[in-house]
Amino acid sequence: MNMPRTHLLIVAIALLAAVVGFLAFRDAPPPSPVHQALTLLPEPRPLPSFNLIDQHGEPIDEQALTGQWHLVFFGFTHCPDICPMTLQTLAAVRGRFEGEGAGRPGVVFVSIDPARDGPDMLGDYLAYYDPDIVGITGEEAAVAEFARAMGVAVIMGETDAHGHYNVDHTTAVFLIDPEGRLAGLFRLPHRVDAMAQDLGRLIGSRG
Amino acid sequence: MNRRVPAALAALAALLLTACGPGPDAGVLIEDPWIREAPPGARALAGYMRLENRGDAPVALLLANSDTFERIELHHTLQVDGTMRMVEVDHVPLPPGETVAFAPGGLHLMLFTPREPLRAGDGVTIELTFSDGTARDLRFEVRDVRERR
Numbered sequence: 001m002n003m004p005r006t007h008l009l010i011v012a013i014a015l016l017a018a019v020v021g022f023l024a025f026r027d028a029p030p031p032s033p034v035h036q037a038l039t040l041l042p043e044p045r046p047l048p049s050f051n052l053i054d055q056h057g058e059p060i061d062e063q064a065l066t067g068q069w070h071l072v073f074f075g076f077t078h079c080p081d082i083c084p085m086t087l088q089t090l091a092a093v094r095g096r097f098e099g100e101g102a103g104r105p106g107v108v109f110v111s112i113d114p115a116r117d118g119p120d121m122l123g124d125y126l127a128y129y130d131p132d133i134v135g136i137t138g139e140e141a142a143v144a145e146f147a148r149a150m151g152v153a154v155i156m157g158e159t160d161a162h163g164h165y166n167v168d169h170t171t172a173v174f175l176i177d178p179e180g181r182l183a184g185l186f187r188l189p190h191r192v193d194a195m196a197q198d199l200g201r202l203i204g205s206r207g
Numbered sequence: 208m209n210r211r212v213p214a215a216l217a218a219l220a221a222l223l224l225t226a227c228g229p230g231p232d233a234g235v236l237i238e239d240p241w242i243r244e245a246p247p248g249a250r251a252l253a254g255y256m257r258l259e260n261r262g263d264a265p266v267a268l269l270l271a272n273s274d275t276f277e278r279i280e281l282h283h284t285l286q287v288d289g290t291m292r293m294v295e296v297d298h299v300p301l302p303p304g305e306t307v308a309f310a311p312g313g314l315h316l317m318l319f320t321p322r323e324p325l326r327a328g329d330g331v332t333i334e335l336t337f338s339d340g341t342a343r344d345l346r347f348e349v350r351d352v353r354e355r356r
Protein backbone atom coordinates (compact mmCIF):
# COMPACT_ATOMS: atom_id res chain seq x y z
CA MET A 1 0.00 0.00 0.00
CA ASN A 2 2.86 2.38 0.88
CA MET A 3 4.85 1.55 -2.23
CA PRO A 4 3.11 3.88 -4.71
CA ARG A 5 3.30 6.76 -2.29
CA THR A 6 7.06 6.24 -1.81
CA HIS A 7 7.53 6.17 -5.56
CA LEU A 8 5.56 9.36 -5.93
CA LEU A 9 7.76 11.03 -3.34
CA ILE A 10 10.93 9.98 -5.17
CA VAL A 11 9.54 11.27 -8.46
CA ALA A 12 8.60 14.57 -6.82
CA ILE A 13 12.07 14.99 -5.31
CA ALA A 14 13.70 14.18 -8.63
CA LEU A 15 11.49 16.71 -10.40
CA LEU A 16 12.25 19.35 -7.82
CA ALA A 17 15.96 18.69 -8.15
CA ALA A 18 15.73 18.98 -11.91
CA VAL A 19 13.87 22.30 -11.69
CA VAL A 20 16.29 23.70 -9.12
CA GLY A 21 19.19 22.53 -11.26
CA PHE A 22 17.71 24.10 -14.37
CA LEU A 23 17.10 27.42 -12.61
CA ALA A 24 20.55 27.47 -11.08
CA PHE A 25 22.42 26.82 -14.32
CA ARG A 26 20.12 28.52 -16.84
CA ASP A 27 21.82 31.88 -16.40
CA ALA A 28 25.31 30.60 -15.63
CA PRO A 29 27.94 31.63 -18.20
CA PRO A 30 29.22 28.90 -20.49
CA PRO A 31 32.14 27.10 -18.86
CA SER A 32 35.38 28.94 -19.58
CA PRO A 33 37.84 26.93 -21.66
CA VAL A 34 40.03 24.73 -19.54
CA HIS A 35 43.68 25.61 -19.99
CA GLN A 36 46.41 23.09 -19.36
CA ALA A 37 49.41 25.37 -19.22
CA LEU A 38 48.07 28.90 -19.31
CA THR A 39 47.12 31.02 -16.31
CA LEU A 40 44.88 33.85 -17.48
CA LEU A 41 44.71 37.08 -15.51
CA PRO A 42 41.18 37.91 -14.33
CA GLU A 43 41.51 41.15 -16.32
CA PRO A 44 44.18 41.94 -18.93
CA ARG A 45 46.65 44.56 -17.66
CA PRO A 46 48.30 47.28 -19.73
CA LEU A 47 52.01 46.70 -20.40
CA PRO A 48 54.55 49.05 -18.87
CA SER A 49 55.94 51.35 -21.54
CA PHE A 50 59.55 50.87 -22.60
CA ASN A 51 62.08 52.33 -25.03
CA LEU A 52 64.66 49.73 -25.99
CA ILE A 53 66.29 48.37 -29.16
CA ASP A 54 65.72 45.22 -31.18
CA GLN A 55 68.32 42.82 -32.63
CA HIS A 56 68.69 45.07 -35.69
CA GLY A 57 69.59 48.02 -33.50
CA GLU A 58 66.24 49.70 -34.22
CA PRO A 59 64.22 51.39 -31.48
CA ILE A 60 61.34 49.31 -30.15
CA ASP A 61 58.58 50.13 -27.70
CA GLU A 62 55.40 48.55 -26.34
CA GLN A 63 53.52 49.36 -29.57
CA ALA A 64 55.50 46.52 -31.22
CA LEU A 65 53.60 44.10 -29.02
CA THR A 66 50.18 44.86 -30.51
CA GLY A 67 48.24 43.61 -33.53
CA GLN A 68 48.69 39.91 -32.77
CA TRP A 69 49.23 37.67 -29.75
CA HIS A 70 52.78 37.61 -28.43
CA LEU A 71 54.74 35.24 -26.20
CA VAL A 72 57.40 37.10 -24.24
CA PHE A 73 60.31 35.44 -22.47
CA PHE A 74 63.16 36.98 -20.46
CA GLY A 75 66.55 35.26 -20.64
CA PHE A 76 70.19 35.60 -21.69
CA THR A 77 72.36 33.96 -24.33
CA HIS A 78 75.03 32.71 -21.87
CA CYS A 79 72.37 30.38 -20.48
CA PRO A 80 72.82 27.03 -22.26
CA ASP A 81 70.13 24.96 -20.58
CA ILE A 82 66.76 26.56 -19.75
CA CYS A 83 66.91 29.45 -22.23
CA PRO A 84 67.52 27.27 -25.33
CA MET A 85 64.82 24.85 -24.16
CA THR A 86 62.33 27.68 -23.82
CA LEU A 87 63.23 29.34 -27.14
CA GLN A 88 63.02 26.01 -28.89
CA THR A 89 59.59 25.42 -27.34
CA LEU A 90 58.30 28.88 -28.28
CA ALA A 91 59.60 28.55 -31.85
CA ALA A 92 57.83 25.18 -32.08
CA VAL A 93 54.58 26.61 -30.67
CA ARG A 94 54.75 29.38 -33.26
CA GLY A 95 55.40 26.72 -35.89
CA ARG A 96 52.06 25.09 -35.05
CA PHE A 97 50.29 28.25 -36.26
CA GLU A 98 51.98 28.30 -39.66
CA GLY A 99 49.81 29.93 -42.32
CA GLU A 100 47.38 31.44 -39.84
CA GLY A 101 48.35 35.02 -40.60
CA ALA A 102 47.52 37.42 -37.81
CA GLY A 103 46.33 34.47 -35.74
CA ARG A 104 49.93 33.33 -35.47
CA PRO A 105 51.54 34.38 -32.17
CA GLY A 106 54.78 36.33 -32.27
CA VAL A 107 57.70 35.40 -30.02
CA VAL A 108 59.75 38.01 -28.15
CA PHE A 109 62.99 37.37 -26.26
CA VAL A 110 64.10 40.10 -23.85
CA SER A 111 67.74 39.85 -22.78
CA ILE A 112 68.20 40.56 -19.11
CA ASP A 113 71.95 40.60 -19.76
CA PRO A 114 72.25 43.48 -22.26
CA ALA A 115 75.93 44.04 -21.40
CA ARG A 116 76.80 40.76 -23.14
CA ASP A 117 73.78 40.50 -25.45
CA GLY A 118 74.17 43.31 -27.94
CA PRO A 119 71.99 43.41 -31.07
CA ASP A 120 74.41 41.32 -33.19
CA MET A 121 74.79 38.59 -30.60
CA LEU A 122 71.04 38.51 -30.08
CA GLY A 123 70.32 38.46 -33.82
CA ASP A 124 72.53 35.42 -34.50
CA TYR A 125 71.29 33.64 -31.42
CA LEU A 126 67.58 34.07 -32.11
CA ALA A 127 67.80 33.39 -35.86
CA TYR A 128 68.95 29.86 -35.02
CA TYR A 129 65.54 29.20 -33.47
CA ASP A 130 63.37 31.36 -35.74
CA PRO A 131 64.39 34.48 -37.66
CA ASP A 132 61.01 36.02 -36.85
CA ILE A 133 61.65 36.03 -33.10
CA VAL A 134 61.95 39.63 -31.93
CA GLY A 135 64.96 40.26 -29.70
CA ILE A 136 64.96 43.12 -27.23
CA THR A 137 68.03 44.60 -25.55
CA GLY A 138 69.24 48.12 -24.72
CA GLU A 139 70.56 50.21 -21.89
CA GLU A 140 71.08 48.10 -18.79
CA ALA A 141 69.02 50.38 -16.56
CA ALA A 142 66.15 50.57 -19.08
CA VAL A 143 66.04 46.78 -19.52
CA ALA A 144 66.15 46.29 -15.75
CA GLU A 145 63.28 48.74 -15.31
CA PHE A 146 61.16 46.99 -17.95
CA ALA A 147 61.81 43.60 -16.31
CA ARG A 148 60.93 45.00 -12.90
CA ALA A 149 57.71 46.55 -14.22
CA MET A 150 56.78 43.17 -15.74
CA GLY A 151 57.33 41.46 -12.39
CA VAL A 152 60.39 39.58 -13.65
CA ALA A 153 62.97 38.79 -10.99
CA VAL A 154 66.52 39.38 -12.21
CA ILE A 155 69.43 38.56 -9.93
CA MET A 156 72.84 39.30 -11.40
CA GLY A 157 75.37 36.76 -10.11
CA GLU A 158 78.89 37.56 -9.00
CA THR A 159 81.60 37.58 -11.63
CA ASP A 160 83.94 34.61 -11.20
CA ALA A 161 87.72 34.48 -11.72
CA HIS A 162 87.12 33.88 -15.44
CA GLY A 163 84.92 36.94 -15.88
CA HIS A 164 81.79 34.84 -16.15
CA TYR A 165 78.56 35.48 -14.29
CA ASN A 166 75.08 34.00 -14.27
CA VAL A 167 71.78 35.79 -14.22
CA ASP A 168 68.98 34.18 -12.25
CA HIS A 169 65.65 35.05 -13.75
CA THR A 170 61.93 34.32 -13.89
CA THR A 171 61.12 31.48 -16.28
CA ALA A 172 57.47 32.31 -16.93
CA VAL A 173 56.42 33.09 -20.50
CA PHE A 174 54.09 36.10 -20.71
CA LEU A 175 51.12 36.14 -23.03
CA ILE A 176 50.32 39.54 -24.53
CA ASP A 177 46.97 40.04 -26.29
CA PRO A 178 46.59 41.85 -29.65
CA GLU A 179 45.71 45.06 -27.77
CA GLY A 180 49.17 44.89 -26.21
CA ARG A 181 47.94 43.95 -22.74
CA LEU A 182 49.30 41.26 -20.44
CA ALA A 183 46.65 38.53 -20.68
CA GLY A 184 48.26 35.67 -18.82
CA LEU A 185 51.34 33.56 -18.36
CA PHE A 186 52.73 30.10 -18.93
CA ARG A 187 54.73 28.66 -16.04
CA LEU A 188 57.24 25.80 -16.28
CA PRO A 189 57.29 23.18 -17.58
CA HIS A 190 56.83 24.63 -21.04
CA ARG A 191 55.35 21.93 -23.28
CA VAL A 192 54.69 22.59 -26.95
CA ASP A 193 51.44 20.63 -27.23
CA ALA A 194 49.79 22.07 -24.13
CA MET A 195 50.84 25.63 -24.95
CA ALA A 196 49.74 25.39 -28.59
CA GLN A 197 46.37 23.90 -27.64
CA ASP A 198 45.69 26.54 -24.99
CA LEU A 199 46.68 29.31 -27.38
CA GLY A 200 44.63 27.88 -30.23
CA ARG A 201 41.56 27.74 -28.00
CA LEU A 202 42.07 31.26 -26.71
CA ILE A 203 42.77 32.79 -30.13
CA GLY A 204 39.79 30.90 -31.57
CA SER A 205 37.47 32.15 -28.82
CA ARG A 206 38.50 35.79 -29.21
CA GLY A 207 38.83 35.85 -32.96
CA MET B 208 96.67 -31.68 -25.66
CA ASN B 209 99.18 -29.17 -24.38
CA ARG B 210 98.00 -26.67 -26.92
CA ARG B 211 94.59 -26.62 -25.36
CA VAL B 212 95.75 -25.58 -21.92
CA PRO B 213 96.39 -21.88 -22.66
CA ALA B 214 92.95 -21.57 -24.29
CA ALA B 215 91.28 -23.20 -21.33
CA LEU B 216 93.18 -20.95 -18.94
CA ALA B 217 92.19 -17.89 -20.91
CA ALA B 218 88.55 -18.94 -20.84
CA LEU B 219 88.74 -19.51 -17.10
CA ALA B 220 90.40 -16.16 -16.57
CA ALA B 221 87.69 -14.44 -18.61
CA LEU B 222 84.99 -16.21 -16.58
CA LEU B 223 86.62 -15.19 -13.30
CA LEU B 224 86.94 -11.58 -14.42
CA THR B 225 83.28 -11.39 -15.34
CA ALA B 226 82.19 -13.08 -12.15
CA CYS B 227 84.32 -10.92 -9.92
CA GLY B 228 82.70 -7.70 -11.08
CA PRO B 229 84.34 -4.37 -11.58
CA GLY B 230 86.90 -4.50 -14.28
CA PRO B 231 88.68 -1.26 -15.04
CA ASP B 232 85.61 0.29 -16.72
CA ALA B 233 82.76 -1.51 -14.97
CA GLY B 234 82.50 0.90 -12.02
CA VAL B 235 80.59 3.73 -13.66
CA LEU B 236 78.65 3.11 -16.85
CA ILE B 237 78.24 6.26 -18.92
CA GLU B 238 75.41 6.34 -21.42
CA ASP B 239 74.20 8.68 -24.12
CA PRO B 240 76.71 11.53 -23.79
CA TRP B 241 75.61 14.50 -25.93
CA ILE B 242 75.95 18.25 -26.31
CA ARG B 243 73.11 20.57 -27.26
CA GLU B 244 74.00 22.30 -30.52
CA ALA B 245 73.98 26.03 -29.82
CA PRO B 246 73.32 29.05 -32.02
CA PRO B 247 76.39 30.41 -33.82
CA GLY B 248 78.46 32.59 -31.53
CA ALA B 249 77.09 31.07 -28.32
CA ARG B 250 79.69 31.28 -25.58
CA ALA B 251 78.25 28.59 -23.33
CA LEU B 252 76.91 25.14 -24.21
CA ALA B 253 75.49 22.29 -22.16
CA GLY B 254 76.47 18.61 -22.10
CA TYR B 255 74.30 15.76 -20.86
CA MET B 256 74.66 12.03 -20.10
CA ARG B 257 73.58 9.28 -17.72
CA LEU B 258 75.99 7.87 -15.15
CA GLU B 259 75.26 4.52 -13.56
CA ASN B 260 77.38 3.39 -10.64
CA ARG B 261 77.50 -0.37 -11.06
CA GLY B 262 80.00 -0.87 -8.26
CA ASP B 263 79.35 -1.41 -4.54
CA ALA B 264 81.07 1.75 -3.33
CA PRO B 265 80.01 5.36 -3.61
CA VAL B 266 81.99 7.37 -6.09
CA ALA B 267 81.70 10.96 -7.30
CA LEU B 268 82.26 12.84 -10.51
CA LEU B 269 84.79 15.54 -9.73
CA LEU B 270 85.94 17.20 -12.92
CA ALA B 271 85.42 17.46 -16.64
CA ASN B 272 88.02 18.73 -19.10
CA SER B 273 88.26 19.06 -22.83
CA ASP B 274 90.63 20.61 -25.36
CA THR B 275 87.56 21.83 -27.24
CA PHE B 276 86.42 24.18 -24.47
CA GLU B 277 88.14 26.85 -22.46
CA ARG B 278 86.73 25.36 -19.26
CA ILE B 279 84.01 23.01 -18.01
CA GLU B 280 82.02 23.22 -14.79
CA LEU B 281 79.51 20.88 -13.20
CA HIS B 282 76.23 22.79 -13.02
CA HIS B 283 72.77 22.29 -11.67
CA THR B 284 69.73 24.25 -12.85
CA LEU B 285 67.43 24.93 -9.92
CA GLN B 286 63.95 26.30 -10.11
CA VAL B 287 62.88 28.18 -7.03
CA ASP B 288 59.51 30.00 -6.98
CA GLY B 289 59.39 30.37 -10.75
CA THR B 290 62.96 31.62 -10.92
CA MET B 291 65.75 29.76 -12.69
CA ARG B 292 69.15 29.60 -11.04
CA MET B 293 72.24 27.92 -12.40
CA VAL B 294 74.66 26.87 -9.67
CA GLU B 295 78.07 25.25 -9.84
CA VAL B 296 78.41 22.05 -7.86
CA ASP B 297 81.74 20.92 -6.43
CA HIS B 298 81.14 17.25 -7.27
CA VAL B 299 78.28 14.95 -8.25
CA PRO B 300 77.78 11.96 -5.91
CA LEU B 301 77.09 8.64 -7.62
CA PRO B 302 75.64 6.26 -5.01
CA PRO B 303 76.17 2.55 -5.71
CA GLY B 304 73.40 0.99 -7.77
CA GLU B 305 71.96 4.33 -8.83
CA THR B 306 71.79 6.21 -12.11
CA VAL B 307 72.32 9.95 -12.09
CA ALA B 308 71.07 11.82 -15.14
CA PHE B 309 72.57 15.00 -16.55
CA ALA B 310 69.53 16.19 -18.45
CA PRO B 311 67.96 19.42 -19.74
CA GLY B 312 66.60 21.51 -16.87
CA GLY B 313 68.80 19.83 -14.28
CA LEU B 314 72.42 18.72 -14.01
CA HIS B 315 74.60 19.64 -16.96
CA LEU B 316 78.21 20.03 -17.93
CA MET B 317 78.62 23.76 -18.43
CA LEU B 318 80.89 24.06 -21.46
CA PHE B 319 82.49 27.50 -21.70
CA THR B 320 83.76 29.08 -24.89
CA PRO B 321 84.16 26.45 -27.61
CA ARG B 322 87.52 26.84 -29.40
CA GLU B 323 85.86 26.01 -32.72
CA PRO B 324 82.27 26.17 -34.01
CA LEU B 325 80.41 22.95 -33.20
CA ARG B 326 77.67 21.62 -35.45
CA ALA B 327 75.30 18.68 -35.13
CA GLY B 328 77.08 15.41 -35.77
CA ASP B 329 80.44 16.62 -34.46
CA GLY B 330 82.13 14.58 -31.76
CA VAL B 331 83.83 16.18 -28.77
CA THR B 332 86.13 14.33 -26.40
CA ILE B 333 85.63 15.18 -22.75
CA GLU B 334 87.66 13.67 -19.93
CA LEU B 335 85.73 12.87 -16.75
CA THR B 336 87.64 12.45 -13.50
CA PHE B 337 86.15 10.44 -10.63
CA SER B 338 86.83 10.38 -6.90
CA ASP B 339 88.31 6.87 -7.07
CA GLY B 340 91.17 8.32 -9.05
CA THR B 341 90.02 7.02 -12.42
CA ALA B 342 89.59 9.21 -15.49
CA ARG B 343 87.71 8.41 -18.66
CA ASP B 344 87.75 9.94 -22.12
CA LEU B 345 84.29 10.11 -23.61
CA ARG B 346 82.98 11.14 -27.00
CA PHE B 347 80.05 13.52 -26.74
CA GLU B 348 77.91 13.86 -29.85
CA VAL B 349 76.67 17.33 -30.79
CA ARG B 350 72.94 17.18 -31.46
CA ASP B 351 70.40 19.55 -32.94
CA VAL B 352 67.31 18.99 -30.81
CA ARG B 353 65.10 21.69 -32.32
CA GLU B 354 61.65 20.49 -33.31
CA ARG B 355 61.40 19.82 -37.04
CA ARG B 356 59.02 22.10 -38.85
Ligand SMILES: [Cu+2]
Pocket residue numbers: 080081282283293315316317
Ligand atom coordinates in the same frame (compact mmCIF):
# COMPACT_ATOMS: atom_id res chain seq x y z
CU1 LIG C 1 75.16 26.02 -16.48
